[in-house]
Amino acid sequence: MSDLSRRQMCLRISMLFNGLVGAILGIPVVRYLLYPVTRGQSAADNRWTSLGAVDRFPSGQTRLATYRSPVANLSDGETAEIPCWVRNIDGNNFQVFAINCAHLGCPVRWFPQSRLFMCPCHGGAYYEDGSRASGPPERGLFQYPFKILDGQLQIQAGELPTPGPSAANRDLINIRRQSPCA
Amino acid sequence: MRLIRTAAQWLDERLQLGAPIRDTMEHPIPRDTASWFYVFGSAAMTVFAFQLVTGILLALVYVPSAAEAWNSLQILNHQISLGWFIRALHGWGSNFMLAIVLIHMVQVFLFGAYKYPRELTWILGVFLLLMTLGMAFTGQVLRFDQDAYWGLGIGASICSRVPFVGPALVSLLLGGPIIAGATLSRFFALHVFVIPGLLIAFVGLHVLLILKLGINEWPMPGRLVRRSDYREKYHELTHTDGVPFVPYGVWKDAVFSGLILLTIAACALYFGPFGPSGQPDPRVIQTAPRPDYFFLWLYALLSLLPPQLETPVLLIGPVIALIVLLGLPFVSGEGEKTWKRRPIAVLTIVLVAVSLGTFTNMADHTPWSPVMDASTSASIPSKLLSGRTPVQIQGALVFQEKQCHNCHALGGIGGQRGPALDAVAVRLTGDQLIRQVLQGGGNMPAYGKNLDPAETTSLVAFLQTLHPAASAPARDASQAPGAQP
Numbered sequence: 001m002s003d004l005s006r007r008q009m010c011l012r013i014s015m016l017f018n019g020l021v022g023a024i025l026g027i028p029v030v031r032y033l034l035y036p037v038t039r040g041q042s043a044a045d046n047r048w049t050s051l052g053a054v055d056r057f058p059s060g061q062t063r064l065a066t067y068r069s070p071v072a073n074l075s076d077g078e079t080a081e082i083p084c085w086v087r088n089i090d091g092n093n094f095q096v097f098a099i100n101c102a103h104l105g106c107p108v109r110w111f112p113q114s115r116l117f118m119c120p121c122h123g124g125a126y127y128e129d130g131s132r133a134s135g136p137p138e139r140g141l142f143q144y145p146f147k148i149l150d151g152q153l154q155i156q157a158g159e160l161p162t163p164g165p166s167a168a169n170r171d172l173i174n175i176r177r178q179s180p181c182a
Numbered sequence: 183m184r185l186i187r188t189a190a191q192w193l194d195e196r197l198q199l200g201a202p203i204r205d206t207m208e209h210p211i212p213r214d215t216a217s218w219f220y221v222f223g224s225a226a227m228t229v230f231a232f233q234l235v236t237g238i239l240l241a242l243v244y245v246p247s248a249a250e251a252w253n254s255l256q257i258l259n260h261q262i263s264l265g266w267f268i269r270a271l272h273g274w275g276s277n278f279m280l281a282i283v284l285i286h287m288v289q290v291f292l293f294g295a296y297k298y299p300r301e302l303t304w305i306l307g308v309f310l311l312l313m314t315l316g317m318a319f320t321g322q323v324l325r326f327d328q329d330a331y332w333g334l335g336i337g338a339s340i341c342s343r344v345p346f347v348g349p350a351l352v353s354l355l356l357g358g359p360i361i362a363g364a365t366l367s368r369f370f371a372l373h374v375f376v377i378p379g380l381l382i383a384f385v386g387l388h389v390l391l392i393l394k395l396g397i398n399e400w401p402m403p404g405r406l407v408r409r410s411d412y413r414e415k416y417h418e419l420t421h422t423d424g425v426p427f428v429p430y431g432v433w434k435d436a437v438f439s440g441l442i443l444l445t446i447a448a449c450a451l452y453f454g455p456f457g458p459s460g461q462p463d464p465r466v467i468q469t470a471p472r473p474d475y476f477f478l479w480l481y482a483l484l485s486l487l488p489p490q491l492e493t494p495v496l497l498i499g500p501v502i503a504l505i506v507l508l509g510l511p512f513v514s515g516e517g518e519k520t521w522k523r524r525p526i527a528v529l530t531i532v533l534v535a536v537s538l539g540t541f542t543n544m545a546d547h548t549p550w551s552p553v554m555d556a557s558t559s560a561s562i563p564s565k566l567l568s569g570r571t572p573v574q575i576q577g578a579l580v581f582q583e584k585q586c587h588n589c590h591a592l593g594g595i596g597g598q599r600g601p602a603l604d605a606v607a608v609r610l611t612g613d614q615l616i617r618q619v620l621q622g623g624g625n626m627p628a629y630g631k632n633l634d635p636a637e638t639t640s641l642v643a644f645l646q647t648l649h650p651a652a653s654a655p656a657r658d659a660s661q662a663p664g665a666q667p
Contacts (some may be wrong), residue, residue, distance in 0.1 A: 032470045034354075036353040036354055036356070036357050036358055036364070037350040037353045037354060038271055039353075043442075045364070064467070066465050069360050071358065071359050071360060071361070072247075072360075072362065073362065073363055073364070075247045075248055075362075075363035076248050076249065076360075076362035076363040077247070077248045077249025077250070077363070077462075078248075078249070078354060078461060078462065078463040078464075078465070079249075079331065079361060079363070079462055079463070079464065080360065080362055081463060081464060081465050082360070082464055082465075083464055083465045083467060086219040099464065099467060100335060100339075103339070103484075104335070104336040104339040104340065104484060105332065105336055105338060105339040106333065106334030106335065106471055107464070107469065108467075109212060109467060109468070109554060111557075111585050111588075113557070113583050113584055113585055114570045114584045114585040114586075114588075114627075114629070114632060115631070115632045116585070116627055118549075118552050118554065118588070120469070120470035120471070120551055121332075121336075121470065121471060121481075121486055121551065121553055122481075122485035122550060122551065123550040123551045123552060123599050125552070125627050127627065127628075127631075131451070133622070133627035133628070134622070134625045134626060135550075135625065135628050136484070136485065136487070136489050136492065137489070137490050138490075139493075145644055157362065158354070158360075159336060159358055160335065160356065160357040160359060160361060162338050162339045162341075162342035162348075162349075162352055163339055163342055164339075164342030164343045164344075164348040164349070164352075164376075175215045
């Protein structure tokens, strides 16, 4: 009898031991898997990135611009070349909209004649200032913070803009018009 | 021949698998179940094995890198001999696998096979369905083209709506802050290692349960399932009127599986591989991303749901569906098996099938999307222009120039996002037309800032001509002759 419980004791110890080994190995694995979440905002994220000379964007017009994502890796290829819409309101004030529809992220297109952004996926439409005009989006287009430095239009970008409860209140830009001279 | 037998005996002496394999092959099944209705499960398994083989063949060439994946698909399609055919086999195999899994599920449901004691078999089957859908979605991503790129954006946007953990889920899905190399790598790992591994394990358990519990007997009206005596009755059925699985049942399985593989090959040969569409370059925005066939219903649903309902339906809907599917064998684990005496079961299947079919069909012509090029490619029918005044013709030009045609059809041409305007003057008076154009509303953008008075006047003048010859245009009752001031 005592021999049996001794064997069982050994079994329990061996299981406990392996559980411990599992935890020792498991914790780093979980950390590794969660890296995309726990990496937080690194310095490269939302770095100021140039969209080119500011005179490429004529006053009163909305033009497509592209930038290489500041978080890009070598293996990303063309997927790191991100487009966005630049609206030069009056020569001094700009708006830079994300290409992604605020509904489900499809690429919106600008129609200068009707002065609307239209989405090809589920029919969302936005006015020229990015506010929602019709369709399934619950909000206006996402906007990037921008500044003008040495004649270059720069935006702060790095994250795929997505809707969602947190994004409903927070915007990429805090909707305060930034003075281009700041 | 003697050599083979000696070798087999030598092996079996060590492996000792001969007897269990013989038992499995000869296990008794109820005579009725050697039926053409019972072939879908084995066919699904055959197609799964087929997908494993063709998948490995593709992996010999495919490069899971965001910079290279699309090029490697081009090499498969155009350079390597019959690479296109292997891609087509894998693509069509995936469609057939999903279709057969769904048919299998409907058959199992209608034949009451999920009832006692096969609840766990059903539950494993529900997970197998989820994994098959997971394979379909991740596979679509590996075909790394425009649809895959923007499809990932849609996936990320849906994930972001989950309360509290939304942003973290997006990061986990994409493997980083944007859709890029890390995203493709993790979808490759899911599609090639994680989900297939789980599928193999779950298919193994699923089949093991069928062997342990026996195949579902042919449902007969009045033969009720009761937990107390089901096993005895089933034992009686298989041992008095049973036949061995091999050869009675298996030949139909084999014939059907063979036919399915042949059909997949025929489709692959005739229709060729799926895509890839344009390069996954987000700068190319002249694209209208579409999901693969089996997700088209979801695409339609996302367009048609009222905006406020969308997030709740997206997040709660799948949970409810899963609870219903997993709870089914516990709620109705006993009683009638036959569909002939389960009208609600039949109605449920019909309702789900009609809904999915309708949504899928709608997604084929996307009435909710503006026709992006209608303003330049769709013309206004000449009969709507002949005999009009210059102001009205000018209005037609405004209609075309301001992209009204993208959302409104005339003569059956143009977008269907808004109502067709062939008879709009019957519905709205001039004043109402002006108000609608300038202020929008009812899902129409307001054009007040975008039209000068002359444009508005001419546009409305044109719209007021749009009524059938036999019906008078709408008029304002307050301005009718004889109206009280």
